[in-house]
Amino acid sequence: MKRVCLLLANGFEAVEASVFTDVIGWNLYEGDRSTELVTVGTRDTLKCTWNLVVTPEMHIRDLNVDDFDALAIAGGFEEAGFYEDCYSNAFLDVIRDFNRQGKIIASICVAALPIAKSGVLTGRNATTYHLDEGKFQNELALYGANVVPDKAIVIDKNIITSYNPSTAFDVAFTLLEMLTSRDNTDQVKRLMGFLK
Numbered sequence: 001m002k003r004v005c006l007l008l009a010n011g012f013e014a015v016e017a018s019v020f021t022d023v024i025g026w027n028l029y030e031g032d033r034s035t036e037l038v039t040v041g042t043r044d045t046l047k048c049t050w051n052l053v054v055t056p057e058m059h060i061r062d063l064n065v066d067d068f069d070a071l072a073i074a075g076g077f078e079e080a081g082f083y084e085d086c087y088s089n090a091f092l093d094v095i096r097d098f099n100r101q102g103k104i105i106a107s108i109c110v111a112a113l114p115i116a117k118s119g120v121l122t123g124r125n126a127t128t129y130h131l132d133e134g135k136f137q138n139e140l141a142l143y144g145a146n147v148v149p150d151k152a153i154v155i156d157k158n159i160i161t162s163y164n165p166s167t168a169f170d171v172a173f174t175l176l177e178m179l180t181s182r183d184n185t186d187q188v189k190r191l192m193g194f195l196k
Contacts, residue, residue, distance in 0.1 A: 002179045004037045005068040007094060008056055009114075011080030014048040016108040016168050020072040023172035023188065031188040032180055038068070042085040049080040060090050065097040070179060072172075075109035075129070075165070086114040095120060105159045106175040108168050110136055112161040116143035125156040130163040169194070 006020050017039075024037040040063050041056030048054060071094070076082030085091060091114060098105050099120040107115055112128035113136065115121055122144035129136040130149060137147045148154045153162045153170055162171050173194075177185040189195040 002035045002069040003067060004035060004070045004072055004175070004179070005063065005065075005094075005098075006037055006039045006072045006074070007060070007091065008039060008041045008046055008054065008074065009076060009082050009085035009091060010043055010046050011049055011078075011082035011085065012046065012074045012076040013109070013165065014050065014052050014054075014074075016074035016076075016111070016165055017048075017054075019108075019168040019172040020074070020106075020175070023169070023176050023192075026188050026192055027176055027180065027184070030191050031176075032184045035176070035179055037072075042088065042091060047080070049077045049082070060094065063094060065094065065101065065103075068098075068103070070104035070106065070175060071095065071098040072175060073105070073107045073111035073114065075107070075111040082110070083113075086111070087117055092118040099158065102158055104175060104178050106171055107160060108162050108171050109164055112140060112145075113143070115159065115161070116140050116145045119144070121145040121156075121159065121161075124159065125154050126159065126161040127151060127154045127163045128161060 027035045039056040040058045046054045095118040126145040128140045
């Protein structure tokens with residue numbers, strides 16, 4: 001069984017997290033049944049950007065990276081406290097540990113920023129939220145990433161980044177394909193109505 005750690009910071013966007021739970025979950029029940037997802041939070045209870053309250057299955061302090069094959073991170077909003085949590089040492093250390101072991105790290109939108117802040121994107125290609133006059137892509141560059149500004153999804157070795165919430169399902173399917181296979185991912189897409 002391949003296990004995905006969905007690492008959640010306070011203020012995360014629920015839609016960006018839900019694509020990982022759904023795609024990995026659909027694969028567990030309807031695909032090749034080889035994946036499972038565990039939600040891991042920076043707090044015992046998290047409030048999403050739009051006030052949905054979520055209780056993760058595990059606290060970050062109890063996380064053992066060795067127990068997982070991939071890391072997924074949803075973006076969030078500064079106004080909801082996202083950066084307070086995702087820029088914490090504990091959060092950044094998890095990213096570093098997954099990368100050190102060469103495990104897949106999949107992110108959506110501004111979730112690329114803590115990945116870059118952790119240092120693992122230095123000199124590597126990436127993207128992040130591309131609207132807002134380049135503010136977030138400029139921050140990504142300040143952390144040492146080579147910003148690919150006009151590409152929706154950028155994959156550099158084991159790290160997937162994307163440039164806005166509309167890419168969420170594509171990122172989740174890319175993660176599934178990297179964990180399983182193209183044929184299996186296409187079957188899950190068909191069952192979910194993304195392919196005919």
